[in-house]
């Protein structure tokens with residue numbers, strides 16, 4: 001069977017006719033108020049940072065008033081092997097001799113010494 005010729009096809013109405021109805025008209029229900037002027041914007045200033053008490057210091061540097069020089073400083077921290085690290089070290093040396101020095105090398109096991117960057121004195125020691 002041969003396909004229909006071009007003339008035959010062009011005389012026939014299209015098989016599928018898509019009915020396009022008009023979309024509903026857009027009715028604006030929003031109030032037409034102008035946006036607020038930029039001159040009304042309130043200026044919000046951030047509050048000044050509040051220093052914490054030296055005894056609340058933990059493992060990260062913090063803003064404190066140095067008890068030695070009375071300056072508002074962000075502490076410098078230094079990790080030192082404290083009682084806890086040495087205790088783990090002794091326990092490990094009894095069990096596994098080769099691994100006993102690991103607690104002395106891991107900062108998470110060590111105490112944190114907070115130093116004043118201004119007068120270089122020790123402010124607080126956070127013991128683990």
Ligand SMILES: [Zn+2]
Pocket residue numbers: 066067068069070071116117118119120121
């Ligand atoms: Zn100081």
